[in-house]
Amino acid sequence: MKQTHFSFGDQWLADTIEASMTLSGSNSLRDRDLRHTLHSQTNPAxxxxxxxFIIASGEGPYVIDSEGNRYLDAMAGLWCASLGFTNDRLAAAAAKAYDTLGFYHTFGGRASPSAITAAEAVAELVPINDARVFFATSGSEAVETMVKLTWLHFKALGQEGRRKIIARDRAFHGSTIFAASLTGLPHMHREFGLPLDGIVHVSCPDAYRGRHPGETVEDFVTRLANELEETILREGPETIGAFIAEPINAGAGVIVPPDGYFTKIQQILRKYGILFLADEIVCGFGRTGSWFGCDTMGIQPDMMAMAKGMSSSYFPISAVAVGPHIYESVKSINSGKTNFGHGFTNSGHPVGAAIINETIAIYRDMDVVQTVGRLGGRLMRRLQAIGEASSIVGEVRGRGLILGVEIVADKTSGAPPAPELDVLSRIDKYAKAAGIILRPQGNTITFCPPFVIDETQVDTIADVFEESLFKVESELRGA
Ligand SMILES: Cc1ncc(COP(=O)(O)O)c(C=O)c1O
Structure with a gap:
């Protein structure tokens, strides 16, 4: 009988965890972590x-820490594990793929059956006609691939000057040098001397926080559209290649742009021949209640970057879908028999591709759009009712199963909570103690649960959030 990678790994992993689960002693997992790991987005001191916080195992939408505590992760990890933290079908698909072909690549025209199938499956789903799909490893690489393709495209058209990219304040697009530069968050730039030149940021379409006193939502949208056009004219349209945006901005606290925003933005981009790069890394694959955030928000992109939900993050794999006009540029620029000068070792990894294929098959079998709409609608109704009853909820927003509750000092003024009161981390701590993992993002508590939860689990998330919120609210009243 063929030995699979997983049947060997299981026992080894169980023994290792058991052997090192002591909470003290220089060989505990805790101490070994403190000695050897440099954590992402963590304060070292x-x-x-x-x-x-050591997560030792998963069970559907739950994770279990090294002390045996069980949590329902209402953030799907990092907005990604849409099918939860264990899934028999994905494990079997991965094991079969490893047994068949543990690695191959896409350089020099190489392909594998699973990578071909994954490209076809993604191309059929995206809202880009006759799309072609390029695979990469991370979201950041996918974002940077879109930027390089923008430069290539305009070079092919004889417009080499179009190198600038317009991004938006408070957006997150990744951690590699250019993706971090596109990101509109100061802590991603501060000590790195970023952003690089050639990136221009415009306002975040946050109608709750960003409106001037007395300004209507419609006027706010017009102001942002004018800001974009003025920016293009100031920089020179002949210097601008693309505009990049998430359909719904996850990292800034689930900012849903107001009605009409993307319509006006796209009119201006078309007027000046600027490409629309959609960052679907969080929004893609059902999260917003449609297959893609572009469908939910009425965006017709030239290129799309995808990752996370595409494989439920069971493999580090990402993709970029491009329209025929971009593909034609790649072809024409290499008409002198040169190669497309881009690609990653693990582009189109056969195991990652097999996981994408099975993930998409599961989404289809569960009718992801209907499921996310139903569960998301229920969670939204519960959060709205909690928001109405609370004096420190300013706004409840979101689409599908990506939702945010903005916390304020008081509802009437809408002023943000005083930072020294740590209101959001207190809510978060109570929720965690009650077995629910949420995420404070700025002044917003965000919700992005796996799609494999049921109605009862939706209610548990809402109940625990409600209790945690009201506990902090009454502490604040007593303070
Ligand atoms: C919207 C968005 N874009 C890009 C990225 C970068 O992805 P990665 O961390 O895989 O490089 C992220 C990661 O969270 C993201 O949320």
Whole structure:
């Protein structure tokens, strides 16, 4: 009988975890983490005091920490594990793929059956006609691929000057140098001397926080559209290649642009021949209640970057879908028998591709659009009712199963909570103690649960959030 990678790994992993689960001693997992790991987006000094939060295993939408506590992760990890943290079908698909072909690539015209099938499946789903799909490994690489393709496209058209990219404040597009530069968050730039030249940021379409006193939502949208046009004219349209946006901005606290925003933005981009790059890394594959955030928000992109939900993050794999006009540019620029000068070792990895294929098959079998609409509608109704009853909820927003509750000092003024009161982290701590993982993002508590939860679990998320919120609210009243 053929030995699979997983049947060997299971026992080894169980023994290793058991052997190292002591909570003290220099060989505990905690101490080994503190000695050897540099954590992403973590304060090192605080981490040395608090120690790691070690997730040892998963069970559907639940994760279990090294002390045996079970949590329903209402953030699907990092907005990604849409099918939860264990899934028999994905595990079987991965095991079969590893047994068949543990690696191959896409350089020099190489392909594998699973990569071909995944490209076809993604191309059929995206709202780009006759799309072609390029695979990469991370969301950041997919974003940077879209930028390089923008430069290539305009070079092919004889418009080499069009190198600038317009991005938006508070957006997150990744951590590699150019993707971090596109990101509109100061802590991603500060100590790295970023952003690079050639990136221009415009306002975040946050109608709750960004409106001037007395300004209507319609006027706010017009102001942002005017800002974009003025920026293009100031920089020179002949210097601008593309505009990049998430359909719904996850990292800024689930900002849903107001009605009409993307219509006006796209009119201006078309007027000046600027490409629309959609960052679907969080929104893609059902999250917003449609297959893609572009469908939900009425965007017709030239290129789309996808990752996370595409494989439910069971493999580090991402993709870029491009329209025929971009593909024709790649072809024409290499008409002198040169190669497309881009690609990653693990582009189109056969195991990652097999996981994409099975993930998409599961989404189809569960009718992801209907499921997310139903569960998301229920969670939204519960959060709205909680928001109405609370004096420190300013706004409840979102689409599908990506939702945010903006916390304020008081509802009437809408003023943000005083930072020294730590209101959001207190809510978060109570929720975690009650077994629900949420995420404070700025002044918003965000919800992005796996799609494999049921109605009862939706209610548990809402109940725990409600209790945590009202506990903090009454502490604030007593303070
Ligand atoms: C919207 C968005 N774009 C890009 C990225 C970058 O993806 P990665 O961390 O895989 O490079 C992320 C990651 O969270 C994201 O949320």
């Amino acid at each position: 605080l981490h040395e005091q608090a120690g790691p």
